[in-house]
Amino acid sequence: xxxxxxxxxxxxxxxxxxxxxxxxxxxxxxxxxxxxxxxxxxxxxxxxxxxxxxxxxxxxxxxxxxxxxxxxxxxxxxxxxxxxxxxxxxxxxxxxxxxxxxxxxxxxxxxxxxxxxxxxxxxxxxxxxxxxxxxxxxxxxxxxxxxxxxxxxxxxxxxxxxxxxxxxxxxxxxxxxxxxxxxxxxxxxxxxxxxxxxxxxxxxxxxxxxxxxxxxxxxxxxxxxxxxxxxxxxxxxxxxxxxxxxxxxxxxxxxxxxxxxxxxxxxxxxxxxxxxxxxxxxxxxxxxxxxxxxxxxxxxxxxxxxxxxxxxxxxxxxxxxxxxxxxxxxxxxxxxxxxxxxxx
Amino acid sequence: xxxxxxxxxxxxxxxxxxxxxxxxxxxxxxxxxxxxxxxxxxxxxxxxxxxxxxxxxxxxxxxxxxxxxxxxxxxxxxxxxxxxxxxxxxxxxxxxxxxxxxxxxxxxxxxxxxxxxxxxxxxxxxxxxxxxxxxxxxxxxxxxxxxxxxxxxxxxxxxxxxxxxxxxxxxxxxxxxxxxxxxxxxxxxxxxxxxxxxxxxxxxxxxxxxxxxxxxxxxxxxxxxxxxxxxxxxxxxxxxxxxxxxxxxxxxxxxxxxxxxxxxxxxxxxxxxxxxxxxxxxxxxxxxxxxxxxxxxxxxxxxxxxxxxxxxxxxxxxxxxxxxxxxxxxxxxxxxxxxxxxxx
Numbered sequence: 282x283x284x285x286x287x288x289x290x291x292x293x294x295x296x297x298x299x300x301x302x303x304x305x306x307x308x309x310x311x312x313x314x315x316x317x318x319x320x321x322x323x324x325x326x327x328x329x330x331x332x333x334x335x336x337x338x339x340x341x342x343x344x345x346x347x348x349x350x351x352x353x354x355x356x357x358x359x360x361x362x363x364x365x366x367x368x369x370x371x372x373x374x375x376x377x378x379x380x381x382x383x384x385x386x387x388x389x390x391x392x393x394x395x396x397x398x399x400x401x402x403x404x405x406x407x408x409x410x411x412x413x414x415x416x417x418x419x420x421x422x423x424x425x426x427x428x429x430x431x432x433x434x435x436x437x438x439x440x441x442x443x444x445x446x447x448x449x450x451x452x453x454x455x456x457x458x459x460x461x462x463x464x465x466x467x468x469x470x471x472x473x474x475x476x477x478x479x480x481x482x483x484x485x486x487x488x489x490x491x492x493x494x495x496x497x498x499x500x501x502x503x504x505x506x507x508x509x510x511x512x513x514x515x516x517x518x519x520x521x522x523x524x525x526x527x528x529x530x531x532x533x534x535x536x537x538x539x540x541x542x543x544x545x546x547x548x549x550x551x552x553x554x555x556x557x558x559x560x561x562x563x564x565x566x567x568x569x570x571x572x573x574x575x576x577x578x579x580x581x582x583x584x585x586x587x588x589x590x591x592x593x594x595x596x597x598x599x600x601x602x603x604x605x606x607x608x609x610x611x612x613x614x615x616x617x618x619x620x621x622x623x624x625x
Numbered sequence: 626x627x628x629x630x631x632x633x634x635x636x637x638x639x640x641x642x643x644x645x646x647x648x649x650x651x652x653x654x655x656x657x658x659x660x661x662x663x664x665x666x667x668x669x670x671x672x673x674x675x676x677x678x679x680x681x682x683x684x685x686x687x688x689x690x691x692x693x694x695x696x697x698x699x700x701x702x703x704x705x706x707x708x709x710x711x712x713x714x715x716x717x718x719x720x721x722x723x724x725x726x727x728x729x730x731x732x733x734x735x736x737x738x739x740x741x742x743x744x745x746x747x748x749x750x751x752x753x754x755x756x757x758x759x760x761x762x763x764x765x766x767x768x769x770x771x772x773x774x775x776x777x778x779x780x781x782x783x784x785x786x787x788x789x790x791x792x793x794x795x796x797x798x799x800x801x802x803x804x805x806x807x808x809x810x811x812x813x814x815x816x817x818x819x820x821x822x823x824x825x826x827x828x829x830x831x832x833x834x835x836x837x838x839x840x841x842x843x844x845x846x847x848x849x850x851x852x853x854x855x856x857x858x859x860x861x862x863x864x865x866x867x868x869x870x871x872x873x874x875x876x877x878x879x880x881x882x883x884x885x886x887x888x889x890x891x892x893x894x895x896x897x898x899x900x901x902x903x904x905x906x907x908x909x910x911x912x913x914x915x916x917x918x919x920x921x922x923x924x925x926x927x928x929x930x931x932x933x934x935x936x937x938x939x940x941x942x943x944x945x946x947x948x949x950x951x952x953x954x955x956x957x958x959x960x961x962x963x964x965x966x967x968x969x
Contacts, residue, residue: 374860375884383884383909443911516718531902540719540727543913550906555899558875562894562915565727567787569887571909 283625284400285606287336290328293607298337301402303350309408310348311362315428316398317341317597318609318621319366320458321549322391326610329551339399339623340366340390341431343415343424347402355409361419362412364398364405365575366390366432371410381410381576398431399606401625413579416587425622426586426594429463430579433620434593436547437463437524438582439573441471444520444545448472453509453517453537454494456524457485459596459620460547462492464522469493470591473520477512479505479533485619488595502529506536516540523570528553535560546570597622627969628744629950631680634672637951642681645746647694653752654692655706659772660742661685661941662953662965663710664802665893666735670954673895683743683967684710684734685775687759687768691746699753705763706756708742708749709919710734710776715754725920728754742775743950745969757923760931769966770930770938773807774923777964778937780891781807781868782926783917785815788864788889792816797853797861797881798838800868801829803940803964804891806836808866813837814935817864821856823849823877829963832939846873850880860884867914872897879904890914941966 284298301310316339324330325338332338343363346356356362369376369384376384386407391397396404405411415427429435437460446452450473454464457480468476469492478489481499489497498508510517517539523530526548534544535557547570561568585591599618601609602625609621628642645654660683668674669682676682687707690700700706713720713728720728730751735741740748749755759771773779781804790796794817798808801824812820813836822833825843833841842852854861861883867874870892878888879901891914905912929935943962945953946969953965 378885380885380909541722541724546902546906550902553899553902555897556902556905558890558894558897558900561900561912562890565724565915567911567913568905569911569913571906 282401283603285338285397285603287325287332287338288334291326293326293338293610295604295606301396301404303348304404305406306350306352307407307409308350309346309353309356309405309412310402311342311344311364311405312347312402313342313344313398313400313625315343315424316623317428318613318623319432320460323610323614324551326614333393336391336393337395337397337400338391339397341428341433342398342403343428343431349408353408356412356414361415361417363415363427363430363579364412365435365579367575368406368411369576370407376410379574379577381574382572399603399623401603411576413583419587423587425597426592429593429596430575430582430586432575433459433596434463434467434582435575435578436460436573438467438578440464440522440524440545440547440570441467442545443543443569444522445543446471446473446520449474450520451475451513451518452520452522453477453479454522454524455479455530455534455537456548457482457489458524461522461524462488462596463593464524465489465494466492466591466593468522470585477509477518482616491595502533503536505533509537513539517542520545524548526550526553531556535566538564538566540564543567543569547573596620600624626745627947629682629741629947631669631676631682632678635670637670637682637954639948639950645740645748647692648748649750650694650696651751651753652694653690653697653700653749653756654746655686655688655708655749656691656746657686657688657742657744657969659687659768660967661772662957662967663776664804667954667958668895670958677737680735680737681739681741681744682735683741685772686742686747687772687775693752697752700756700758705759705761707759707771707774707923708756709779709923711919712750712755713920714751720754723918723921725918726916743947743967745947755920757927763931767931769941770936773937773940774919774926774930776919777803777940778807778811778926779919779922780804780917782811782922784808784866784868784889784891784914785811786889787887787913788866789887790815790817790864793818794864795819795857795862796864796866797821797823798866798868799823799874799878799881800892801826801833802868805866805868806832806940807937808868809833809838810836810935810937812866814929821853821862826960835939846877847880849877853881857883861886864889868892870894870897875900879910882908882910884908887911887913891917940964944968
């Protein structure tokens with residue numbers, strides 16, 4: 282089968298690799314119908330995150346089950362399934378807590394030794410704990426929206442949940458990437474009344490408005506903080522979603538948070554020297570987040586995606602086939618694409 | 626009247642100063658019956674925290690109301706009152722939220738221009754919002770315990786609340802200072818089942834055990850983390866109370882927290898370069914805390930102190946009179962005293 286492999290910084294190839302197959306009785310194999318490229322994949326592409334030459338990549342995919350191990354009972358050959366960005370056994374104490382992203386036997390697609398989603402097929406370990414079945418008769422036009430459950434929508438939702446968003450909330454979303462936009466959508470779904478998105482890329486802030494943003498702050502740094510405070514009666518937003526992961530984004534998030542408020546953090550940290558504890562302390566801030574337990578959230582969000590109550594699919598603005606996946610990365614790297622859909 | 630003033634690093638004096646008096650109609654004057662020395666006072670004493678020569682000091686006190694302004698209605702001359710470590714108007718949006726430590730017209734005793742508690746009397750601004758009346762017939766033997774409501778007990782309680790402590794919780798308390806010990810007491814009061822205190826000072830850990838600690842970890846750094854994880858089934862405590870404020874304490878707190886857990890942070894930050902965001906992220910940690918809204922907590926904790934259900938008074942192990950306050954500082958500075966009571 283064909284699979285995307287990482288050869289070096291900026292060097293992704295689609296190689297012939299051994300076919301994915303069941304090796305443990307708890308495995309399943311999923312033929313990928315749709316995958317996509319994540320902002321964190323770019324850190325590998327740019328050579329910032331470590332990788333082993335030949336390592337697979339891609340942690341968001343949905344597809345059809347084509348093989349199951351003898352102990353798999355929750356999915357069967359022919360089922361349409363969506364995979365969270367990590368596998369999880371569903372049995373450990375963290376899975377029991379609904380924190381499958383900390384599963385003691387969990388792992389992330391594309392990590393060393395595992396299959397990646399940007400491929401024709403994926404071997405799925407602990408399939409019963411990992412995969413979520415979709416309705417057999419699902420409208421295929423919904424697949425891009427359903428694919429966002431893998432990571433970007435569930436991660437945006439995690440940010441909103443961790444920031445304590447609820448009915449009537451005032452929310453500031455730092456970042457107009459796909460996660461930030463899904464954070465807007467998730468905040469609106471949770472009942473937020475005021476959603477301020479910080480971003481200056483017009484196509485993206487336009488999507489943010491469609492997703493429910495009430496205000497757009499194109500300023501940056503201290504000016505952005507000043508603007509958010511101005512929009513919120515002087516003190517900032519009670520809930521802030523940090524969807525970038527850089528030092529600058531964190532300073533903006535902290536400054537935009539109302540004293541006593543909460544920052545939901547989901548941006549994978551990079552280039553952050555250290556969080557300024559003193560600023561958190563004097564403003565009595567809570568920060569909460571990390572790697573979203575996508576597996577816990579998928580069943581919660583799925584009905585609303587299926588019904589069309591929320592439609593995150595506009596985050597995809599470019600589709601490439603597997604053979605042209607490298608073009609997709611280039612487009613995301615130069616910000617000409619927001620998020621790239623990959624169809625094998 | 627006499628009041629403690631800061632002259633320089635290590636140089637505290639008890640000076641004659643103008644008598645405290647009502648200057649605003651919302652003021653009251655409290656004759657101090659009992660004050661104490663806080664760990665954060667030591668940062669001033671050591672010259673680490675900034676101060677203006679002649680500045681007052683001491684933010685924990687209780688006493689008797691001796692004068693009230695024309696607009697004061699909640700306390701009267703002769704009332705026995707306890708003061709939280711900050712004044713607050715009780716009317717602003719933060720006070721309404723129960724976050725009086727963020728009051729828009731609040732401030733801290735001993736800050737520039739204000740009176741300090743280590744004195745014969747204190748002018749209390751916004752007295753109605755600030756002071757909490759004690760029963761007139763209160764047993765005077767309870768005063769030391771009641772004084773802890775000013776800061777150390779309410780701050781320990783804040784750590785426990787922010788760390789999500791509740792019935793059955795497993796808690797690790799980083800720090801065997803007076804706040805850490807009160808954190809133990811607060812955690813027990815909230816129903817924690819397992820309370821691990823990290824400390825090696827035997828008199829202090831002995832108090833911790835009296836306060837409800839089930840385990841003492843004398844190790845430090847990575848060894849302490851290892852020990853806490855060992856005591857908690859391998860993953861750490863779901864609730865961690867950070868009651869020190871240094872980089873080393875934070876690394877221990879983060880390492881001792883179970884993935885998905887929460888760190889309640891109340892140690893005033895010093896010598897912290899920056900919190901390691903990556904470690905928080907991969908362990909899905911929440912940190913929550915800051916400056917305790919003591920004013921909100923006093924009415925909640927007061928009944929249990931009055932009834933003797935909790936007795937935090939063992940944190941005081943040295944009493945000095947006002948003229949000998951400098952000796953109290955020296956004893957706390959060299960750790961021969963845990964916490965010093967000051968009686969004018």
